[in-house]
Amino acid sequence: ELEPLPLMTLDFLQILNEVCEQCYCDFAPDDVEVKVREHILQDFETFLRCQVPGAKLVLFGSSKNGFGFKQSDLDICMTLEGQDTAEGLDSMAVIESLAKALRKHHSLRNILPITTAKVPIVKFYHTKTGLEGDISLYNTLALHNTQLLASYAAIDARVKILCYVMKVFAKVCDIGDASRGSLSSYAYTLMVLYFLQQRSPPVIPVLQEMYVGEKKPVVLVDGWDVHFFSDLKNLHKYWPGYKKNKESVGQLWFGLLQFYTETFDFKETVVCIRRKEPLTTFKKQWTSKHLAIEDPFDLSHNLGAGLTEKYGMLLCCFFKALLKFIFR
Ligand code: GTP
Ligand code: MG
Structure with missing residues (x-):
């Protein structure tokens, strides 16, 4: 029922277009910020491996799907080497021990295990970057949907x-x-x-x-x-x-x-x-x-x-x- 005003349309679409493109330029992380995320992940994995043997970490969500903001959280998935699925794993116990381990990390604060959610996670705050994040266990489908979204973005x-x-x-x-x-x-x-x-x-x-x-x-x-x-x-x-x-x-x-x-x-x-x-x-x-x-x-x-x-x-x-x- 709404008809665009013919005179305004072209000009307005041009402006709308510029605003949209600017939105992307203003909020997308640059190369340095992307590298920082990878670096944090590497640091966590090295740190965790001393306390939770075989721990493997992967970034997913908007840090990887192409739709990340400078301040987006760090979504991390943890798996254990030699264990393909979460089957037979005491997720609650692993989450608790993960939280305990993370509390010893010098640049992490507000460690909070959440075991009641659909996917149990440990939340954290990274003081050096001001980024929040969480580590989930065997969040395998999320890794796949991250890849799917990344493909559409590409x-x-x-x-x-x-x-x-x-x-x-x-x-x-x-x-x-x-x-x-x-x-x-x-x-x-x-x-x-x-x-x-x-x-x-x-x-x-x-x-x-x-x-x-x-x-x-x-x-x-x-x-x-x-x-x-x-x-x-x-x-x-x-x-x-x-x-x-x-x-x-x-x-x-x-x-x-x-x-x-x-x-x-x-x-x-x-x-x-x-x-x-x-x-x-x-x-x-x-x-x-x-x-x-x-x-x-x-x-x-x-x-x-x-x-x-x-x-x-x-x-x-x-x-x-x-x-x-x-x-x-
Ligand atoms: P940001 O707001 O930039 O952090 O976007 P994000 O895509 O990272 O969203 P969020 O941190 O909330 O979720 C992380 C990832 O979890 C998503 O990208 C999906 O890959 C996955 N995921 C799967 N199911 C759900 C769901 O029901 N809710 C949310 N929030 N995430 C889901
Ligand atoms: Mg996220």
Whole structure:
């Protein structure tokens, strides 16, 4: 029902585009900050190995998925050498001993083991950098979804920029904290990727539906299929939509706001990046929630499940307000 004013549109889209690109430039970490994260990880691993023999640490989340901020937390996954899965492992005991070990580290403060969460973690604060972080155990699927998101980020620069803009938007509006009833950054990123897949022509493919050869390979991790097309150098050979979409970031951001306020049916449809064909909340039996976002690998995980009515409303209001503002 809203028609853009013809005179304003071009100028405004240009400005919108610049704001989006600036968002990325302002908040993305530089090479030094990326190296610092790797260095901290290395330091932790060396330190931990003296106390927890065979401990192996890997960075995941936004430190690795291409959507990290200068101040993003350090998401670290710990595994033990010679043990492939968490099976038979006393996670609580390992978490407790990990916390005990970390308390001896001279640049760590506020060590807090959380054993009641879905994934038990130890939280910490790194005094030298002011970064917060947590170490989880055998968070294997998270390592895979980090790789998946990193692949999408690598396909097109616009993907990265839009995901930053979305995260900044969520932070500025204070609607980006899952522990307080809104959505996690990860959930917002999935919403952006979904929009980019559904856009016509699409900006990104559905990597989990692509494969080379006769049959789609199945790679099982924790009982879930984690296969996705990762040979990005040859994407142009296997994805007919390669470089078909030529919209600017500004146009796409505007399109995203329009999509989630006017087109997307929150009641009926699941935000689902693993397949192109729409997935219904009915099929998933997720009809009672305000927003359903399916994890790309753990298909039983609805990232919108914790969204409270208040934050669901706020999210819609902010989208609408921003859209109105653009049309003004
Ligand atoms: P930042 O806000 O920049 O830290 O983004 P992030 O992507 O690192 O988010 P966060 O630190 O909250 O989560 C770390 C990673 O955990 C995500 O990137 C996902 O790989 C993984 N993850 C898997 N399931 C969930 C979930 O339900 N919630 C969150 N928050 N993360 C999940
Ligand atoms: Mg993080």
